[in-house]
Structures are given as C-alpha cells and as structure tokens.
Amino acid sequence: MSRAVVAQAYGGPEVLAVIDEPVRPPGPGEVLLEVRAAGVNPSDWKGYSGLWGTNPSRLPIRLGYEVAGVVLDVGSGVESPAVGDEVIAWPVTGGYAERVVVPARVVAPRPAGLSWAQSAGLLLAGSAAVHLLTATRVGADDVVLVHGASGGVGRLAVQLAALAGARVVATAGPASHDDLRQLGALPVAYGPGLLQRLRAVAAQTGPFTVALDTAGTDEALDASVALVADRGRIATIAGFDRGRELGVRLLGNGPGADPGDDVRDAARAHLARLADEGMLDVTVARTYPLDDAARAHEDSRSGHARGKLVLIP
Numbered sequence: 001m002s003r004a005v006v007a008q009a010y011g012g013p014e015v016l017a018v019i020d021e022p023v024r025p026p027g028p029g030e031v032l033l034e035v036r037a038a039g040v041n042p043s044d045w046k047g048y049s050g051l052w053g054t055n056p057s058r059l060p061i062r063l064g065y066e067v068a069g070v071v072l073d074v075g076s077g078v079e080s081p082a083v084g085d086e087v088i089a090w091p092v093t094g095g096y097a098e099r100v101v102v103p104a105r106v107v108a109p110r111p112a113g114l115s116w117a118q119s120a121g122l123l124l125a126g127s128a129a130v131h132l133l134t135a136t137r138v139g140a141d142d143v144v145l146v147h148g149a150s151g152g153v154g155r156l157a158v159q160l161a162a163l164a165g166a167r168v169v170a171t172a173g174p175a176s177h178d179d180l181r182q183l184g185a186l187p188v189a190y191g192p193g194l195l196q197r198l199r200a201v202a203a204q205t206g207p208f209t210v211a212l213d214t215a216g217t218d219e220a221l222d223a224s225v226a227l228v229a230d231r232g233r234i235a236t237i238a239g240f241d242r243g244r245e246l247g248v249r250l251l252g253n254g255p256g257a258d259p260g261d262d263v264r265d266a267a268r269a270h271l272a273r274l275a276d277e278g279m280l281d282v283t284v285a286r287t288y289p290l291d292d293a294a295r296a297h298e299d300s301r302s303g304h305a306r307g308k309l310v311l312i313p
C-alpha cells in the first residue's frame with residue numbers, strides 16, 4: 001500500500017485528503033519509484049480549483065507532476081533506469097505519494113549536488129523555463145526581462161538566461177532582490193511605475209530584446225510590449241488572455257498555446273546535467289509532510305512562496 005494525496009472534489013485546499021491505495025507492479029516500459037520528494041506546482045491546485053472545468057468523472061484527482069526517488073522495480077522492456085537508481089521524473093501522475101509508477105521515458109538521473117527536495121523541484125519549472133528561452137531564441141547578445149523572477153520558473157529562467165550569456169533584468173518583490181542578484185540578474189520591483197523603472201534600467205543595459213513572463217499580470221505583459229520591439233520574442237506561460245490580445249507567444253497547455261512537448265522532453269536530460277555540473281540551483285522555500293499538502297497549496301496560492309515548495313512523504 002502507499003499513502004497518496006488526492007482531491008476528492010473541486011474547490012480549495014480543504015478538498016485534499018490522504019488515502020491508502022494499493023501499489024500496482026510496473027507494466028511494460030514503466031518503473032516503480034519510492035518517492036523521496038514531490039514538487040508542488042501551481043498547476044496542482046489549479047487542476048482541482050475549477051479553473052479548468054469541473055468534470056465529476058475526473059474525481060478523485062491524484063496530484064503531483066514531478067518527483068525525486070529511488071527505483072524499486074522495473075517493468076518489461078526497461079533497460080534504464082535500474083533497480084536502486086536515484087532518479088527524477090516529470091511528467092508523472094500521482095507524485096504526491098509514497099510510491100508511484102511512472103513511464104521509464106520520463107526519468108532522468110538525479111543530479112548529485114542537489115538535495116532530494118531540490119531535485120524534485122527541478123523538472124517542471126525547468127522545462128517551462130527552457131521552453132521560454134528556446135521560443136524566444138535567447139542568446140549572448142540579448143537583454144532579457146524576466147517577470148516573476150523570484151518564483152519557481154522565474155529563478156530557473158534567470159539562471160538559464162545568464163548561462164546563455166544574456167544580461168538579465170528580473171522583476172520581483174523586494175524580499176527576493178538579493179537572491180536575484182546572486183543569480184546574476186538586476187532586480188526591479190513590480191507594481192505601479194514598473195514601466196518607468198524598467199526604462200531607467202534599459203538606459204544602462206541597452207534596450208530589452210526579449211521578455212519572459214511567468215507572473216501573468218497585465219502589468220507585466222503591457223510593459224513587455226512597450227519595451228520589446230519584436231512580439232515574437234515576448235512569451236508568457238501565465239497570462240494567456242492578455243497575451244493573446246497582444247499577439248505574444250503563448251507557451252504551455254491552453255487554447256492557442258504551443259505545448260512545446262519536444263522542447264520540454266529534451267530539456268529533462270539537459271537540466272539534470274546542468275544541475276549535476278553545479279550550474280543550476282533550485283531554491284527550496286519550504287518542505288511539508290504529505291499530511292500538510294493543503295498547507296503547501298495555501299502557500300503556493302499566495303503567489304509569494306519565493307522558491308519551490310516540496311512534499312516529503
């Protein structure tokens with residue numbers, strides 16, 4: 001048996017429950033993992049909030065798209081990973097659990113220098129960050145504006161853009177400005193007057209050539225189109241309605257958006273390797289036991305977690 005967190009209804013974090021469920025053996029092409037840490041993402045609570053529909057046949061909803069853990073068993077046809085390997089996996093279904101069966105193809109080696117909690121927070125946010133940079137063709141000559149830079153995706157987008165050799169300007173609340181300087185960015189506070197502050201920064205850095213939005217606010221997107229000449233080099237993963245009106249790139253799962261499956265799949269091994277080489281850091285803001293998944297979701301819903309939230313079964 002395995003303890004697992006499910007949403008028993010549509011609503012807020014109060015609909016979450018921890019259940020005992022039988023563990024099935026891995027089928028062909030699958031592996032069974034003992035979960036050491038499960039990453040929390042906004043899509044986890046959005047999925048049962050009603051934002052994406054309230055189809056009763058989907059209940060109960062098993063939660064958790066990314067995990068780090070140890071391989072306990074492998075199904076037929078699986079050559080890698082092997083039993084006993086320490087791995088990370090994304091996308092998975094039902095990662096908020098003690099044990100989970102996942103496709104072998106979504107598994108990558110666990111980066112040696114990261115803790116279990118950091119490892120569990122790398123892939124979902126990291127693959128979205130890689131997609132943002134790839135879609136906008138970030139390179140060494142760019143001045144890149146990252147909105148929501150203190151969040152799970154934003155921190156990785158900042159690091160990846162800096163690694164590409166770009167100059168990075170990062171919007172975030174003041175509490176994270178020192179963190180962002182450490183990651184190689186010039187921080188700017190969001191909120192009233194954002195566009196004027198960014199214009200003042202551009203006077204030092206040169207004009208912005210790319211904008212990556214993970215905040216999803218009209219303010220972020222409106223500032224982006226005012227500052228970046230080419231709307232094909234402005235991308236959002238969070239502000240689809242305003243982004244569509246403005247004609248910028250929409251990335252992820254949503255009407256009219258580019259899911260970027262190939263780019264994100266290829267990012268898995270790339271991210272694991274960069275983290276293994278000590279080139280990428282994952283900030284874990286807080287960890288929780290499975291029983292406190294609702295509290296983790298309340299913290300995620302605040303929008304100001306300042307890093308990854310992670311469940312430790």
Ligand SMILES: NC(=O)c1ccc[n+]([C@@H]2O[C@H](COP(=O)([O-])OP(=O)(O)OC[C@H]3O[C@@H](n4cnc5c(N)ncnc54)[C@H](OP(=O)(O)O)[C@@H]3O)[C@@H](O)[C@H]2O)c1
Pocket residue numbers: 041042043046124125128147148149150151152153154172173174176190191214215216217220237238251252253300303304305306307308
């Ligand atoms: N489409 C996709 O493929 C995809 C993939 C991953 C995530 N997402 C979405 O992307 C968004 C970010 O995900 P995440 O995991 O990075 O979330 P997160 O860790 O909760 O980060 C939220 C970020 O938003 C900032 N923020 C909060 N209120 C703001 C405001 N009023 N104005 C500007 N910035 C504000 C926060 O800054 P402070 O804390 O400094 O205030 C923080 O940097 C979520 O909506 C998520 O669902 C989409």
